[in-house]
Amino acid sequence: MLGELLFKTVIASIGITIFAVIFGLLFKGIDRKLVARMQMRVGPPIRQPFLDVIKLMSKETIVPENAVGWMYNLAPIICLASSIILLLYIPIGNFEPLLGGHGDIILVIYIFLIPALAMVAGGFASGSPFATVGAQREMITMMSYEFPLAVVIIAIVWKLSNIGGDIFSLQFISSHPIWEEVGLLGLIGGIILLLALVIVTPGEVAKIPFDVAEAETEIAHGLLVEYSGRNLALFYIADAVKMFAMASLVVALFFPYNLSDFIKLDEIVAYIADFLFFLFKVFLVMLFSISLVRAGMARLRITQVVSVYWITITLIALFGLVLLMWDNQYSIKWW
Amino acid sequence: MIPKAFKRALWVFHVNSGSCNGCDIEIIAALTPRYDVERFGIRLVGSPRHADVIAFTGPITNDMVDKVKRIYEQTPDPKVVLVVGSCGISGGVFHESYHLAGPIERIIPEAKCFYVPGCPPRPEAIIQGVIKAWEYLEEVEKK
Amino acid sequence: MLPMLSQLLKQMVRKPFTNLFPAKYAPKNVRKYLKDVQEGKAKINPPVEPPEWFRGKILYEKEKCIGCRSCIRVCPAKAIEFIEEEKKIRIYIGRCIFCSQCNDVCPVNCLHMGKEFLLATDNKLEENLIVE
Amino acid sequence: MNAEEAMQKFQQKGYEAWISERTAGVKNKVKKISLWVKVDKEKIRDAVEYLMEIAEEYPHFSIISASDEGNEIILNYHFTLGYGKFLEEFIVTLKVSLPKDDLRIKSITNLVPAAIFSEREIREMVGVEFEELPDKRHLFLTKDFPEGVYPWRRDEMGVKETNKLYETWKEGLE
Amino acid sequence: MKYEVPIGPIHPALKEPILLKFTLEGERIVDVDVIASQNHRGIEWIGMNRNNPVQSIYLAERVCGICNFCHPSCLVMAVEEIVGIEVPERAQYIRVIQGELERIHSHLLWAGVAAHELGFDSLLHYVWAVREKVMDILELINGNRVTKAIIMYGGVRRDIKEEHVPKIKQMLNYYKEAFGKLAKLFLEDKTIKMRTREIGILKKEDALKLATVGPTTRASGVKKDVRQDMPYFAYPDFEVKAITPDLLTGEVIGDTYDRIVVRLLEVKQSIEIIERALDEMPPGEILAEPKIIKLLNQIKKAEGEAVGRYEAPRGEDIHYVKLKPGFEYLYAWKVRAPTYINILSWRPMLLDMQIADIPIVAASIDPCISCTNRVIIVKDNKEKVLTADDLHKLSVRKTRRLLRC
Amino acid sequence: MNWMQHLPAFIIAIPLFAAFLTPLIDRINKKARNAFVLIAMAITFILTIILFKEVLEKDIITYVMGAADPTQAIPKQAAVPIRIVLEIDGINAFMALISALISLIGLIFSFAHIEERGGRFYTLFLLMVVGMLGMELTGDLFNLFVFLEIASIASAALIAYEFRRGSTTEAALKYIIISSLSALFVLFAIGLLYGEYDLLNMAAIADAIRTTGLSNIDKIALILFFSAFALKAGSAPMHMWLPDAYGEAPGAISMVLIGVTQASLYALLRICFTIYVDSMHVIFPAIIIILGLISIFIGVTMALIQEDVKRLIAYAAVAEVGYILLAIGVGLYGILNNEVETYARKALQGGLFHIFNDILDIGLLFLVASGIIYITRERNLNKLGGLAHSMKYTSILFLVGLAAVAGLPPMNGFASKIIIYESVYKVSPILSIVAILGSVVMLAIFVKIFHSVFTGPKITEYREVPKLMLASMLILAGLIIFFGLFPDVIINNVVNPAVNALIENTDYISKVMGW
């Protein structure tokens, strides 16, 4: 049994790594292409992120002499590994999450912190003032978006706890879409929560307007300023994977519907169709909450990031939560 | 060993080593929609550590010597240098000034340089400079 | 509030503004591509057309030159060298700043600004960059 | 107040002052007026103060220029007065002559803070010592620029050798 | 933690070659210092010791590559005043058109760079795509997209031909349309407003005291514009009015946003000036003395001094020129670019702002460090020996840091 | 097995005798002394394990000191227990296990640096252990008071151990005053109850209250107990003494002190869950929850501004206590509302598991901090820096502690906090949100410390901490990761019995009363 388990884990981790890297980079390519087209440019080919990674891998990897070597080199690995682990928990299409299970929703929130933390550690370890400013900014940003994120997740869970079951698992949440459990007030609440989550997304994946930690024009890529070669490539992939994972999480929380729920399909066809449909949903989420936002806004100052998240978005999310809570009392069915 | 993908993902760090800004604005122009060098995987980056190409504009003034050397050192191998504009190649209109420290290959003799004459060169000429670099990289690739 | 967003969505479906010089993406094998172009097998997208008065690489009609050195006197970059033996001049394009002042001053009109501007090279003294 | 009046005022104060003019415009011909005032080096602060007194708005400081005249160095303090209205502006230049053997003058930065760059530049370029100048670092020249070399001087303290580095570019890298 | 962030040193050209050293505490700026030796190329020295006046035109052109018409114009005006050269009327009009084309290109360039500093790359791309139109026109009439090489003592070197006029007109129409969109994108965007309103304020008194020029000073409410106060070329015919932000917003705050407003309005003003100039341009000669060698000899004989002034896109340019008979070069030459004097205003603007504001505030005076102002890491000397004293300082710094952030 | 009967007595007796023998052996040989102390402590620890197993198998154990049949709580001639009675059910076995474990590790750590005047140190150390274990094992209120006093005095002396630094004496003084104050409260409360029921045995009192109902005197006693133990447990807003004490105590004592405070926490649990539970008003769990939230808030915010490493960790400990209180409060609330299965059991699971984790995580951080202080002779964060260059293992261990305290997977802190988040939201979603946020902020704080202590340019060359120190930290780190990876093992085997004991409080009473 143990042997089998081990075997399964190894295969699964290799599989998920390949899956994560390929789809992460693919979606990053799509994101870049989209943004380029929005800016009236041709943009790089969609496979560009792969080329970038191959190139970075072949470059010299410099460890600056002020850096704490082991930590400096470890950070990118942890960052990538934890980003990949994320995908083990998130349901993809019709496939059940490989590791999922009880409590994974909270686990996912925390695992999302780890890549950011690894970057912070790497930034601190590089011993450059810009990296330090970047790392401090990253910490602050992290603390800021975590609040509304926690509100959103707890609100959903709280709502679902009415129906009972293993509510703290993503699998459960995605098989009981929140929209089906709410009345009119709750519907509005749900939309508000979705909105909050959409705004948390660019922060979570460190994109404009919340990319203060890497702000190129201000602090020359901040955290990453000293990284080069293989280490930079790992961060690069991790960023792509994280973006994919975050978009998948939004899909799992709010748009878990599968094609096969609506159309009768053969088993295999259903799996494929659901998977493609899932990719499409991820694409849509990315288009609206990452690509469009990052192309259409200016970068905020760190203080503005904090106030946007702690005040504006948190209030919005809390309002959504309150609506969900009222929903129980003044239930008006909306379907 | 340089993989084939290398040349299609060149990241550029731009250093103004005393230029008049003429060349610099043309470099930026090359990034913007009309020319869009991101098509070729070229990006302008903010840290020499990320760069594959260092684009110098302008003659090297006395004060920039150290910085130019340091930036070159900080850039991981393999790397090439792109000198944009006549004044970077030969001093152009500023030659003979007491505050210049000489063309780039005097300061970093080991650098592999590509030159784009013009004052300033058109963005297309800068792209052509990149094409020259590709050809060179392909040659190195073979070996 | 965020006027750029609608603008972006509009632009997304529009044709890009880019002039695809020399090709849409970086060719896999540049040297093969360039060879193909020479042999007519592939096409290069031309650069934006230079206008009539474009100041590109200098054209020199050596026979007409009378060796008066006026051009040397006004050249701000000292890009012109006098060849004592021939009483002619030599222009280093790597030094020239394309001001065309030498064209204006030449009494016999033997200097003209050409239209060639794709002059990049890895050898700043290559033949193409010296006009005699 | 126009340039004429300003000239008279300065003359009353005992300064030597004169006006030069230049026309501009095609259909609408206008005059560009420059007022030149000679000032003793001890009186530079008085003159600037006086300028401030007679100007309606804060006089706009432009720059200090210098020329090496052999035995002396002439500093020109360029100001403009009367800006903000069509055609009412004129240039005021205070000319100060400093003998080469005593290149010292009072700083005007306490009156005109904007002059600090200019004074630092003149200090490094021609070697004039500004008394009470708060910041005496080099402005444009590198920190290790040789002492006693002043690029704008035309005497033996100027830069005599031209830089030959760029003459050798043709020979390649040797 | 107090630490120094160098910005630059890759600065720009001209008179204002710059390395900025910001002393920061946490994210707050507590001190600003300017070190300007990076870009010093000894331009005045070359003009005074190596170049004849004709060569110096091209040298002056490269004081700054962005607005490469203003410095030569300034020099040319000063020399013309000394020598007494009368410029043909058509040349005066062409000079005005060139100057205003340059203003459009420069302001658009600035707008793009400012957007980039805010991390708003889509706007950079949009603005620069729009800017290509004026670049095409500049290339069409000058032969190069950037350097114009157009002005000469006594006139201009190339005429604006009949066939160019419709193309220029078409460009003007294009910009009239684009202007509305640009104004909307810049002035109504919430994020841009958040990043620029009340940021980098320069009060009117400071603007006057620090002798700032150009849009920087106008945005603070000082109605100062050489084209209005002491017009040159054919400008007296156009009766230019200095632009202040209250024309659009009704109030003057003097912040970064106001500087955006001023520049945008100036683009519109430039379009109007070019339109009138094209219509009213008289026919005739374009150069008083086409024989350059003769001209050089004429200048060599002249004696006198003069100050040339020009309202460049970034503010007033001043050249002081002195000629002496028998002297092949300019006897004395002093170039003052607008940024030279505007840089002083960074200090009041930036104190107590945050790191994030440095790029946009620094860029707001349009110093041409614009895109070059990415921050470069200049590492301390490698072998830094820490003494006990240093350690003390280190700890004091860290204390402050911990207390703050 | 006969000696097994006397197991509970041995657990207290062995360290007590060792404490008195240590000074003697110390005279002879330092090494022998160390070995002796270690062996005594190890035996104690093993005994607690056995005791725990026993409790699992046999349910509640009672032991009457000096009685003919030590397992019979109520002597034949009396209706109520009167002698010194040790009563062990799941919860106190659990606490004893933790205390013994932590003391053992702390001891190993201490060997690395306590040499001089060690005899005195180890005697006090063992006395403190005795006090702590006694508090946790006794079933008699007055004994509880006595052991509380022993533990307090021994701890105070240990806090002042490095008396050459003046601040330690001040901290010890503060500690002793606070302790006496709370002891006074406890004594007063005991007096009240004794006066009313003529009883000292907890089970008996519980039984009495249950039958007679809650009188006003009971209420006052409850309030007194509550304040006293909350004070000793370091819950905000009565936490002020804690950073001083933890911060100034030498080396591992800071860590063992957590055990002492948790013994008070245990007392609080016993009072609430066993004695008063049936007649308690819901206001009490509400107060506990609120105290928990305040502790989290104060712990986190005060930690933010500390400059002294150990004080900072001490504030983090306050926040951790907050989590425990939060969970316990919710658990109690659930029991009172008959919601045991829906969330109260879960909350208690989380809370008790967190007691264990708290001591491991914060303990590890304290050990790392003490190690650093030992090496660098510097405790000010602002003066430290760049240690990761030379102290690689220490910095890795710190990272483990950091991740654990911040509740990052795969550390144990995550395993217990997630249970807390998952249960407390039932009472109000806000509780979960605040709890999650608290950990994130804690994370930020510790990352900042990590940066200021370990990264940055190398200031001075240091050596690694001594091997024994590393060993003790490694044990903790190993446990942390083990608990994090296999939380179910611990919850099922160790935590659940304790939870059951809290929920099924009648078992305790009935067994002791011999029904």
Ligand code: SF4
């Ligand atoms: S080559 Fe010409 S345009 Fe380019 S930087 Fe040099 S002087 Fe300026």
Ligand code: SF4
């Ligand atoms: S174009 Fe100008 S720089 Fe070139 S050779 Fe002629 S005069 Fe010299």
Ligand code: SF4
């Ligand atoms: S000016 Fe014309 S004729 Fe005279 S040397 Fe030059 S090229 Fe020859």
Ligand code: SF4
């Ligand atoms: S103009 Fe001034 S800054 Fe520029 S090169 Fe000349 S002296 Fe240096």
Ligand code: SF4
């Ligand atoms: S705007 Fe000013 S700085 Fe720029 S080129 Fe013109 S004169 Fe020079």
Ligand code: SF4
């Ligand atoms: S101010 Fe800026 S743009 Fe103008 S010349 Fe100087 S560097 Fe160039």
Ligand code: SF4
């Ligand atoms: S290209 Fe660079 S140097 Fe030139 S104007 Fe733009 S930012 Fe400045």
Ligand code: SF4
């Ligand atoms: S901010 Fe970006 S685009 Fe601008 S100069 Fe720096 S690297 Fe280039």
